[in-house]
């Protein structure tokens with residue numbers, strides 16, 4: 215029977231199926247671990263005198279609450295420091311490789327997995343973080359898990375899973391005549407259309423000419439935010455772009471073993487005639503840059519539009535209308551306001567959605583030779599040490615610093631504000647991250663999600679601008 | 686894990702859709718190293734004002750809802766971050782059952798791993814609970830998969846394995862470790878789709 219890519223990866227990893235239930239035991243090829251969702255899992259192992267079954271398939275880094283300021287100084291936040299220390303001790307005790315705070319490969323877990331060649335096509339990948347969906351850009355089945363599951367994978371290298379539905383999203387067209395529009399705008403637009411629960415219970419496979427035309431970095435941005443559309447994971451079938459990206463990465467297989475894998479990887483695509491539970495098509499010719507106005511990523515409009523009224527947004531759904539009213543109040547916005555009239559206080563260019571080299575290059579194009587508006591505090595937080603190094607090699611740090619941006623050390627930073635990088639109550643931020651939930655970037659902070667170039671341009675202008683007219 | 690026992694309680698009606706885990710437990714409380722002690726921070730930003738004083742109108746602060754063990758919510762509860770701290774906070778606060786129209790996948794799984802029963806019901810039933818059942822005793826009967834309220838009863842669906850693990854408080858890891866020979870067989874035969882990573886030399 216014709217199978218989808220998801221069906222194939224699933225079948226390939228079933229260790230055991232229990233006929234009396236919908237659950238199967240799946241083997242996990244890669245387990246990424248970070249400091250926030252793991253301490254309780256390691257405790258569980260110790261209490262039950264269990265070991266880590268495959269430390270060689272487990273990789274750890276610190277990202278969520280590391281400071282992004284000078285790394286030679288001690289960490290001021292004692293509790294963060296304890297959590298970081300706990301991970302170091304746990305990795306030592308259980309023999310897990312760790313990219314610690316001083317390591318040259320340290321970075322946001324979803325940035326380093328791919329760039330180091332640990333994330334490979336056809337594999338199963340989990341991490342105690344919902345944006346693990348990022349790795350699906352390589353045609354791997356990758357999804358976030360809770361801490362109990364982290365413990366389960368550490369102990370068994372397997373997980374009990376119920377098979378998700380197959381959801382196909384076909385992206386037609388290309389971004390013609392719209393300079394400055396990127397894959398971030400595409401995924402925001404998709405979430406706006408399918409809603410934050412549109413992908414619930416599903417694994418989304420992104421297809422179509424547009425996806426094939428994208429670089430790996432841009433595909434990662436799309437897969438990263440699949441979870442914001444409610445999906446468990448996002449997938450893109452691997453192709454030459456994928457293979458070329460992986461060749462020569464630090465830890466990717468080398469020489470003959472790479473060539474051998476390549477043969478297998480080439481079969482990783484959905485069969486002709488494979489059945490999907492749902493299909494959604496979208497034409498992205500002429501797509502405008504997107505800006506969120508509310509407190510979930512589906513509350514999004516075109517940059518040249520106005521804030522919708524709760525009725526327009528809700529289209530007859532009472533719950534959504536209530537959510538929109540609550541969101542407008544929280545965001546201190548009113549229907550009818552032009553997006554490009556909204557002034558901002560902060561700009562954050564960073565996160566596992568948009569802090570890779572290409573993102574920083576694009577953002578720098580809007581900044582070169584200009585100055586950050588005097589009302590705005592702006593910062594760039596590269597996704598990893600390697601991204602930072604490469605960016606500095608290109609002189610991007612100078613472009614940003616000369617314009618008045620802060621140039622920081624890698625970590626999650628203001629994506630979730632577990633470290634000192636937070637918004638003050640009432641501050642409004644143009645952010646390249648993935649969540650605009652209430653208080654996400656700091657209690658009372660107001661987040662507008664945008665692409666890197668939109669965020670950079672907003673920093674200069676002090677308000678949102680339509681980058682299509684700007685560059 | 687403690688086995689789930691049938692229970693009788695009134696509900697706490699939390700009439701908001703699309704509640705994300707950042708609201709259930711804000712990130713500043715994710716730095717603890719244990720699994721308990723999160724209850725006092727549950728819904729922190731809605732429950733307390735800027736000075737740490739309990740807000741007047743939030744349901745958790747209303748005296749008539751204190752001590753209730755069932756949370757009633759609407760669509761799409763638990764979206765966003767995978768943080769299991771959200772479940773630890775709900776559980777630590779005293780919730781044993783969460784009833785709603787729909788739940789985010791990761792959150793749903795996390796609940797069962799911690800012995801919290803999640804019940805999905807039709808939108809109209811939930812609407813009825815909100816409008817006319819906030820002062821009724823709910824009897825939650827897991828083995829018969831039923832909620833009984835006065836003379837009415839409502840059936841719910843649950844995966845047999847999840848039900849079994851709740852009823853017996855099964856330690857899932859022990860159960861999986863009993864399949865050691867299968868796991869080993871898989872590892873041996875595979876041709877692991879990818880070769881094991883070379884542990885980086887650090």
Ligand code: SF4
Nearest residue numbers: 345565566626629630
């Ligand atoms: S950057 Fe943000 S979304 Fe990504 S892993 Fe870190 S906290 Fe999670």
